[in-house]
Amino acid sequence: MTTIKDVAQRAGVAPSTVSYVLSGSRKISEDTRRTVQQAIDELGYHPRASARTLRSTRTNVLALALPRVAGGYRAVDGRFAIEISDAARAHGYDVLLMTAQEGVPGLRRIARSGQADAAILMAVEMDDPRIAAMLELGFPAALLGRSADDAALPWTDLDWEAAATLAVRELAAAGHRDIAYLATTEREIQAQRGYAIRGLAGARRAAPETGADVRVHQSTGDMARLARRIGTLLHGERPPTALVVQHVAALPHILAAVAAEGLRVPEDLAVVAVGNLPDDLGGQDLPRVELPVPEMSAAVTRLAAEAIATRTQGTSPTPPGHLLIPPAFVPGPRIAPPGPRAANA
Amino acid sequence: MTTIKDVAQRAGVAPSTVSYVLSGSRKISEDTRRTVQQAIDELGYHPRASARTLRSTRTNVLALALPRVAGGYRAVDGRFAIEISDAARAHGYDVLLMTAQEGVPGLRRIARSGQADAAILMAVEMDDPRIAAMLELGFPAALLGRSADDAALPWTDLDWEAAATLAVRELAAAGHRDIAYLATTEREIQAQRGYAIRGLAGARRAAPETGADVRVHQSTGDMARLARRIGTLLHGERPPTALVVQHVAALPHILAAVAAEGLRVPEDLAVVAVGNLPDDLGGQDLPRVELPVPEMSAAVTRLAAEAIATRTQGTSPTPPGHLLIPPAFVPGPRIAPPGPRAANA
DNA sequence: ACCGGTTGTCGAATCGATTCGTCGAATCGA
DNA sequence: TCGATTCGACGAATCGATTCGACAACCGGT
Structure with a gap:
């Protein structure tokens, strides 16, 4: 496995310099930038997600909680999963799948072990126990569907x-x-x-x-x-x-x-x-x-991303955003x- | 965020001791085991996945590559995703969703950044470019569907x-x-x-x-x-x-x-x-x-888990396992x- | 010639869990 | 009572990337 050290050695610079080339968070001369980039390309280097996450406490992963299978499997849920996954990629996130079978404990596990930055909850019920769990954990979340208490977390839904x-x-x-x-x-x-x-x-x-x-x-x-x-x-x-x-x-x-x-x-x-x-x-x-599946998927993903951003900024007084989509005939x-x-x- | 140090402090032991309680890989006296367990429960401690992965190079995540949406969305694929996700949990794995839109580059990214231990490829074609990519990357994978070259990777399929x-x-x-x-x-x-x-x-x-x-x-x-x-x-x-x-x-x-x-x-x-x-x-x-969706899902998940295990053991000469499921009327x-x-x- | 200010790079500390070597205390046999 | 052995816990190194302070080298102005 190639690491940042390998890249640094090949390019004849320090590991930190490679990191700065990647993140662009400090000025790097055009010369070294090119040398480093070349070394990266030649080695096919990708930063280790785990190391990055350990340092930054950001995973770039969204947990997607699929609905309970009680009433059997609903075909539209699969479409949502795919649409949300693509939308998430567009925001730089990957999607971790959770089935309802795991329920609240599953979400707790993901949140506390830091495997995701936020959760998207599908098939929200009027009084959904997952909402309280998210709030208690202080874990960013966005809802696909509107619950009874619609001020607690950001949500989107068809009207x-x-x-x-x-x-x-x-x-x-x-x-x-x-x-x-x-x-x-x-x-x-x-x-x-x-x-x-x-x-x-x-x-x-x-x-x-x-x-x-x-x-x-x-x-x-x-x-x-x-x-x-x-x-x-x-x-x-x-x-x-x-x-x-x-x-x-x-x-x-x-x-x-x-x-x-x-x-x-x-x-x-x-x-x-x-x-x-x-x-x-x-x-x-x-x-x-x-049912506007693409719009709802895009919206809930955006809301989740925003929830992450605002938490990072510590701007807690901001009320969570909503999006009630008007029906189209x-x-x-x-x-x-x-x-x-x-x-x- | 509570870490292993917090737990150790609360239990009055060293962090390594907590780790051994969790993994059971060394003998721990019943007394301290109980003390540590209590501290874990009281703090609601979950080990950070990123730290664990960084050290052990195991993510306990399977990447699931959903099929291309060319012919529109197929309802049965959603069922597979859910079944596979549940099967994965039973083996101790979470599932990272990848849509076909990301294709081979997406799989490469996941493999090289170490975000998953193996991939499950759905809707395999007779001559599937993803197979070559997996082999080239040395990344464990299992196929849902049978390709032309059915000795390269483990697979399962209905006959x-x-x-x-x-x-x-x-x-x-x-x-x-x-x-x-x-x-x-x-x-x-x-x-x-x-x-x-x-x-x-x-x-x-x-x-x-x-x-x-x-x-x-x-x-x-x-x-x-x-x-x-x-x-x-x-x-x-x-x-x-x-x-x-x-x-x-x-x-x-x-x-x-x-x-x-x-x-x-x-x-x-x-x-x-x-x-x-x-x-x-x-x-x-x-x-x-x-189409035996549950059997196929269980099988492909098991095959992926086995592929991880055998790679870890370095037992390369073992031929990948197959499972051709006989049809039932x-x-x-x-x-x-x-x-x-x-x-x- | 000297000094304040940039610019670009380096070195080291850090994130949190695992694991190996070590070491004190307890146990046992002679 | 003493040395050998076992048991159980500890400390420190390690995984790979990020980030902050430091520091050379260079520049222009007096």
Whole structure:
């Protein structure tokens, strides 16, 4: 293994000089700079991360806490991981992966052993124990998702409340008056996931705002029950002419259930999604309010980097930054107006 | 930050004694062991990873190289990342995430700066430049997927050739004589992905072995073209009574296209998948040859750990271990025999 | 010719844990 | 009681990079 001494020897200078060439923190004559650089290139020298970290107490690593796998694996989390990793590199950081299985003890271990400079917490819950742990440890952190106490740590999130409202508003604008809102699963709602709770709230708020009749239903992970539930909600009196789906992971099932009821999308039932479409949707595209994965990833990474910087400066009174991302509507295929079924009802 | 000195002081012993309590590499009296342990607990002491690494040249970190995002993001890769991360923890390792965007230079940087003890390479291609880089760097590595030169580094993979053959054989056993095999996309095949090439080979080998007429088709990422291609392949002379799909990511599209042709699954067309089903499949379950994600993750992690151990021992002549996992057939809904269409043809 | 001020480089201390050699105290046999 | 042996803990060197104080060499001004 080549060290800074090897480089120094080859270039005929002191190790400290090599260090200054690398960091640029002191003036070095152009001559020696070139000699040293050449020695570095010839030897293929890279500073040892451990030695650097030991001295400077900076790792240039972000810990990324992936969500709990309770409700199974969510495809979008993998995308977040990749996007965040690339964003981190752009800020000069590497990413250390932590699964939720390790939980708070895992984060504590990483923080105290100094393996990362900050943590990014995914799938934050309204009352998330990891937040208290980060504060107690004095460890910089940024949240992907908004918790109940949103002043404690920097966070970014889609404005789920606005997203739900927006979806309903678009349907109302197309003439729909009877709208069903299929929220996330009961499990997610009971777990107090922020996106679940706020989506629900946005859906409820949409009714008075648009004047439409918005009936809100919770979804379920049990696909057989979900199909039955959809059958029921489509056959009440004054059946809905439009459906908003926040439980996007189940969209294929849901569309299949709708088809099984003999309804065509969008002629008989307009469907709008809130959140990321699953990779594959039977060739169907839907109008939707999208989850801005790249923006959120970039934002949470930037917030983490800022949290590190401000801690280093000891500027504690600065309130942590936030970024509530406004929802954007992707028209996709134009929303159909209420179909013949509406006339029947 | 609490250091080993703080612990030593509190316990009234020398720092080296604390170190020996932690590592157990020398005999320590029960009395002092307890005193030291108590001090550690009270202070919540964790050894600094950087100091430890500097001294021992071991990081207890595995670098995980995620695949290139060329063909978009594949959901199964996220699952692998999580499974591998958990498996790594079980071996005492953390996982450093690297996206394909960083490529070989990224791996070189990690190896030379000593940020990881070994690398796990995902989505290995038949002729993968990363392999040469690892060998040149003398950096331990394990492959998820089998390359052309499979003696250079340890690897694990599903036996894709056997998997494809198995799927055809099961259909043949159910009485099917005219079978279509929809392989992976042209793009993957041209990129010389091992699973694509070997699946294709297995499908071709299945014809003579089973005596069935197996027609092999390549898939495409363009869903409109894919639908047309499926239409064509279903309407040749002697149309197939069964379909094997290796391009599982497109399954929802494919099933939709089949339905659009007026065919019911499985009554008119038996469908068997090779690989992991997408999270959601419109409520449909299919018989399939599964991709054993947990086994593969555990195996590749074990191989990486072994590669580290053998390098440390300097036992270079030991050939790297392999693990070719035999395919398993998951019956799911029983395969339907050839339907009325077969009689027509 | 001498002196204050730059400029560019060097040497040494430092970060925190590990590990080897050493050394005092306890134990045992003769 | 004394020397040999074992047991348990200590001190110091070490890993590789960073950083601060020091210090030559050079420059211009009086």
